[in-house]
Amino acid sequence: MSWEHVINAAQLAWKIVEDGKPSAEITTNTCNAVPDVTDWHSLTDAQGPTYVGRKLKFENYLGIDVVDLHFRVHWEYGARYRAGGAYIPNCWVTVLRCDVAWGFDLDLRMQVHNPTNAGTETAPKARLPITIVGSVSSLVTSRTLSWDYILFGDGNHEQVN
Amino acid sequence: MSQHVGPDGVPLRHDGTPFPNDPSEWTEEEKEYMRTYYFGTREEADDEQVTVAAVDVPDIHAGEGGAYA
16 A cells, blocks of 8 residues: 555446436445545545536437437546645536437446556656446437546546547 | 327327337338437537646655555
8 A cells, every 4th residue: 555556445337327317326426546545535635626528419300309418527636645646536427417308218327447646656646537438229229428538636637539 | 201299208100199119010111200300310519628727746745654554
């Protein structure tokens, strides 16, 4: 165990949208990227949260919005351990809108990958890769959805796809 | 062929009755219509990106004791 090793001390995966409706799991599940020490709960000075989000709408050729989704991934950043480093003490997902029409279905889930240290041994910066993956399907079609993000302890982020 | 959707969101057949949930109960003409117009979709996507001022990453004060194992 050491502070330069960054771990996720919370959940690894949870459902975001299930059977076209926001999952109850989003209200209780979080992930994080914290130092691998026993007293990581003593992190201080967390800032934010900030967020990345996605609005997705499928309109059919009758002019009906058959899938209308808006979600955000929030994270707190800049948390210090012994006055140093930049960790992510909390990351969670909210669904602001999820409307799915008759004949369509939507499923989304959060997958949290192993966090790493993008900083130095003495000034660790948490790097937390996540994937939002799922599908939108209908009685006759199916399509995979997938978005990859990398969240950093200094408040930055990258969208991989 | 119907171009209407009922108040409960279920598309309506030409005679005004709701389409059954089971596509095997649709006629070939209805299947083609539904595949083309109801289930055929175009996508609109918009990313939300919030840019914050990146915080400094100071050194950890290693000499303060505690839980370093």
